[in-house]
Amino acid sequence: MPLPLLALMLGVFCVGTAEVVIAGVLPEMSADLHVSIPTAGLLVTGYALGVTIGGPVITLLTTKWARKALLLGLMGVFIAGNVIAALAPNYGTLMGARVFTSLSHGTFAAVAWHVAALMSPPDKQATAMAKIALGFNFANVLGSPIGTFIGQQFGWRSTFVYITVFAVLCLLLIQKFVPSALSTESDTAEEGASLREQMKVFRKGSLQLSMLITVLAQGAVFTTSTYLAPLLRDVGDFAPAMVAILLIVFGIGSVLGNILGGKGADANVMRGVLRAQTALLAALLLFWAAAPHQIPAIVALFVFGAAGFSIIPALQARILAVASAAPALALSANVSAFNLGNGLGAWLGGTTIDLGFGVRSVTLTAALATAIALLLSVAMWARGRQQSPDLPPLDTSTTGTPLTQKTP
Template sequence: MPLVLFALMLGVFCVGTAEIVISGLLPQVAGDLAVSVPTAGLLVTGYALGVTVVGPFVTLLTGRWPRKRLVLVLMGVFVLGNLAAVFAPDYGTLMAARVFTSLSHGTFVAVAFSLAAQLSAADRQGSAMAKISLGFNLANALGGPLGTLLGQHLGWRSTFGAIVAIGVVTIGLIAVFVPSALPRPEGAAAGAVRGELGVLSQRNLQLTVVATVLAQGAVFTASTYVVPLLTDVSRFSTGAVSVLLVVYGVGAVIGNFVGGRLADGHVVRGITIVLSALVVVLAVFWVTSTVPALSVITLFAFGAVGFSIIPSLQARIQAVALAAPTLALSVNVSAFNLGNGLGAWLGGAVMDRGFGVRAVTLTGSAAAALSLAFIALSSRMDRRSTAPGIAGDETAAPAVGSEVPSMER
């Protein structure tokens, strides 16, 4: 199990790094390909649109594929796309390579989360998902900064070359350690595309997806502008910010595992705890941001709480979408990406209206509170749909390898 989860986590690290690293290389890409920096910035948008819009359709079309073959093919697409980026002769080719690469992102991440839950004991599925989402933490804390540093010294193509190399290693680990005899998801076994799509019509699933957008939006409302918050409000020097971002990253790694552990016992309770904590921490950040010492402590807490939502919300989706968990997880991956964009826009809108960078923390807190309300509505629907005499949050543990999630909703 540790090697299986490591292989899948490394794949998530690869796709996460490929998504974000281009942001730190825009000047180099623009100069080399003779385009403006804003035009080069569309490479970020193109990738994000591929993940958000096309990703769920890729998941739907590959739903009947054997799981191991699917993740190998997806990583193969990922490697080929990044290899094309290495040798892209012009901007158009690089954009095509980025979009092609993005087609593997959402489905790979969804299947990785699904397999982690499927191969884990009933009371450890949240922790298993946390090990997968650790790949995103490491992509933000290590992959992005190191990839940017490599590209600045050896050229942006070297960064994509390094991603290709790690992707090839990931393919080898998956081929060796991921079991071949894995049952397909329940919805895929039924073979009815309409039935799988029907899962998305479940109201409590829709509410959870909206909650994901708002929760991730809450995090990105503040995190997108955390550097000017630290320099302009907390009065830290530019040189100190890099150290402070490490503090934020350490908190994120710790929070990731705490969120997974909370989801092990009772998913809704875990989500309620982390979202409530996010509401409080962001509100407190508004108060402490003017005091440097307290600002550092709150920044660490924000990193921990902000990244604890990923395994919790993915565990919730896995528990709700019994008939097509992988498709639902893919849709939720798109929801996280939408949340990224929503948060960046929301924070910018608040600042543009003259409220100042400090106000992004209160705005994020409000978004987190709204996300919490949607989770409460979803949980209420669970209780209403539970048959009399059957405990809705006490399900029997399935045999190892069963696709049906047994986590409490």
């Protein structure tokens, strides 16, 4: 991986790890801070709300900043927030530190994706964005387990020290390897636009529909992934000790899917979106059929991981294609859409179980959400064809055409 992309990917790894690692050290935090585990769990909720709400706002307010300076500033905020969290004397201070830290998350991820696209040839932009998204994969597969282990062995405060060390390394890599001159015509136009002009990008029906598809597709992934442990143990009859190993299989699949999703979107953005969602639908149905049988279930788990994470670069490439007037703002809003999808998925899966359908049925609920997202994607493509009949079949951006080009 080129060093500039590695620096950005490491930054995404840091913010992704900060979001999910708390779940692994909740008992330690609860005991040390003298709060209940559900109260300690609100530290995850507070961070997620900060990402969802703060990301687009911070992005909008920092549009005129140079991209590299903005990345450095956001990582500085992230480092400061984690230092405060490590030193927090009580729960209230820790919650404030978590919310403060989260304000850097959405904008950093969005700007990192945008900068990766700007640094890449037109026919490699989605692949570059997929490499940045690998940071989120590694946050789940490596960052969170390592942070949990450190927190359990040396105290929960050491988990924040661990995150801070990687964040400082990321800051140094960005300073050294990410170029300062990144502006394109569309980027310059965005920097010169007023807040009101940038907000107009959300009036586009294609952007609104793309973000709704993100919520539904990501929601489908989390409807199942949130309940993987009971699904594997209660339906697949795997031993509890095997679940951690099987989650590594899921993580390996997610890394592969992320790369393939980027390559597919490079060739043709809209076709990449449709293929990723079709693969996710097929994977979920396969998982439902294979869940009670251990060997097929392992295969289905790997396929689900690959299909589930192939949607991320495809959907982000689509957002970049339809929001040329304010790409960073739109990408940041789509990060919020991914977070909304996470919450929606967890709720859908829990509701499915509470209604008495059983944990295996979460895969069918997820398949239904995916089918709706797929139908909306087909409708979006058909609408684009009506507005621009000269578009090639299933195409909004072909090889050699920059994703930042204005499209229907």
